Amino acid sequence: MAVGLKVYNDDGILQIDSDFKTISPTFRQTFTGPYSNDGNTAFIGTWYQFTIYIPADVKFLFFGSSTDRSIALFKKSGTSHTFRTSAQGTIEIYGFREAPPVASTGSYVMQLFNESGELTFDSNSNFMKISNAFTVPTSGLQVQSYPVPGRTYAVGLGVYPKQWRGASQAGVPWGVLMSYCLQVGPTAGGGGLTAIASRPWGSAGDPAPGQMPLAPAPTVLIVDVTGL
Amino acid sequence: MAAGLQIFDASGNLVLDGTRRIGKIVSTFASGVANSSRVIPGLSDSGTPFHYITTDADYFSEHIAYPDITISGNTVSWAFLDYAIPVSPYGPAPRRSVEISVGVF
Numbered sequence: 001m002a003v004g005l006k007v008y009n010d011d012g013i014l015q016i017d018s019d020f021k022t023i024s025p026t027f028r029q030t031f032t033g034p035y036s037n038d039g040n041t042a043f044i045g046t047w048y049q050f051t052i053y054i055p056a057d058v059k060f061l062f063f064g065s066s067t068d069r070s071i072a073l074f075k076k077s078g079t080s081h082t083f084r085t086s087a088q089g090t091i092e093i094y095g096f097r098e099a100p101p102v103a104s105t106g107s108y109v110m111q112l113f114n115e116s117g118e119l120t121f122d123s124n125s126n127f128m129k130i131s132n133a134f135t136v137p138t139s140g141l142q143v144q145s146y147p148v149p150g151r152t153y154a155v156g157l158g159v160y161p162k163q164w165r166g167a168s169q170a171g172v173p174w175g176v177l178m179s180y181c182l183q184v185g186p187t188a189g190g191g192g193l194t195a196i197a198s199r200p201w202g203s204a205g206d207p208a209p210g211q212m213p214l215a216p217a218p219t220v221l222i223v224d225v226t227g228l
Numbered sequence: 229m230a231a232g233l234q235i236f237d238a239s240g241n242l243v244l245d246g247t248r249r250i251g252k253i254v255s256t257f258a259s260g261v262a263n264s265s266r267v268i269p270g271l272s273d274s275g276t277p278f279h280y281i282t283t284d285a286d287y288f289s290e291h292i293a294y295p296d297i298t299i300s301g302n303t304v305s306w307a308f309l310d311y312a313i314p315v316s317p318y319g320p321a322p323r324r325s326v327e328i329s330v331g332v333f
Contacts (some may be wrong), residue, residue: 007233009246013275014332016250023253059256059282059327077286098256108238123235123243130251130333133278148248158282159326161294164315175315210314216296219280224250 005112016112016121023128024102025228027058027095035088043167043176044195049074051082058095060128062154062223065091068185070141072196073160084179084196094154094225101125132222136191138214141183143190144222151226155189157182161215163193166201166208173201173208180218191220251275251333259295261323265305268330272302275332279304282327293321297328304330 006017035048054061056079063071069087076082085091103111104124112121131147136157146153160180167174177197183190193214201209232246244250254270271277279297291313295306308323 007246009248010232011249013249014273015244015246015248016252017273056284060280060329075287098253106238108236110235124237128251128253129248130253130278130331131249133251133276133280133331133333158280159294161292212291212314213309213311215292215294216309219278221278221280224248 022101023096024099025126026097027055029093031091031093042169043198047084047196048088049084051080053079054081054095057097060096060156062094062156063091063184064154065184066186070181070183070194072179072181094228096128126228129224130221131224133219135217136220138193138217141192143183143188145188151224153222154225155182155184156221157191157218159218163212163214164209165211168208171204173206174198175201175209182220189222249333251331253329253331256327256329259306259326259328261325263307265303267302268304269302273332277332280329291321293323
C-alpha cells in the first residue's frame, strides 16, 4: 500500500486498511424446526436432523445458538443441506459471500478507499468480522470463549470431513460415522470430532469396517454477527 | 482503550475501536487436485494468519481426500492426505479441489 490508512488495535494487530477485502452478509435464517430423529443412538447418542436451503452464492456459513450444541453437515445436494445437531431448538444461520462494500447513507461513517478510488471499507456497512480462528482437535471437542460479552457470535467450520470406524454390538459389526463438527453456544464456540451416525455392518461374524484415515482437522471461524 | 481510533454510528453506538479484532480474508483460490503452494503477500500483515476450506461440491463425504494446509510466512502450502478406502467401494479416495481462503485476524 503506497498510500492510505492502516489502523492497528491495542495489541498492535492490523485491524483495517485501505485494502480491506469485504465479505458481506447475503443470507439470514432463524431455524426452529422441524427436526427428525431416526431413533438410533448406538455408539452416537441422540442426534437431530434438519434440512435447509442455502443460496448458492453463500461461501461462508455460520451458526448461532443460545443452547450449547454440536452441528455437522450430513449431506448436501445443490442448495439442500442436511445437518445433524445434538439438540433441538432455535438456530440462527448466517451466510456471507465475497462482495465489495456498499456505501452507507448515514451521516456518521468512516470510509476508506484504495489507490484506485474504490470504496474498500465502510464502518456502517455490514461485513464479516472475524473474532477468532483455530484448528479443531482430532479427538473430542474444543471451545474458546467469545471475546466481548454482550455481543453476538456465530461459528462456522467450512467443511466437515468424515471417517468410518468399526464397532461391535451383540456380536454384530457396526460402522460408526465420525464427523468433524462445530460447537456453538451462548458464550463459547469451537469444534472437534464426534460420532454422528451408525448402522449395522453385515451380519454376526462379519468383520467390522476398517478405520478410515482421519482427514486433516479443519479451521473453525468465530465471527461477530451483532446486529445482523 | 487509552488512545486510538473509535468509530460511532449515527445513534452514538460504538461500531469499532482498538480493543477488537475484525480480521480479514486476504485471498481465496481453488486448490486443484495437486499438492502445491502459493505466496500470498497480504499474509505479512500483522495478526494471526489462518486458513479456511470451503466447497460447494455435493457430497456425503465419507470417502474424500482433503488437503492438509500449512502457512509459513507468506507461503500457503497444501498436500492431500491420500488413502485407500477400506470398505466398499474400495480403491483410492478421490481428491477434491476445495476453495482455500487465507487471512489474518
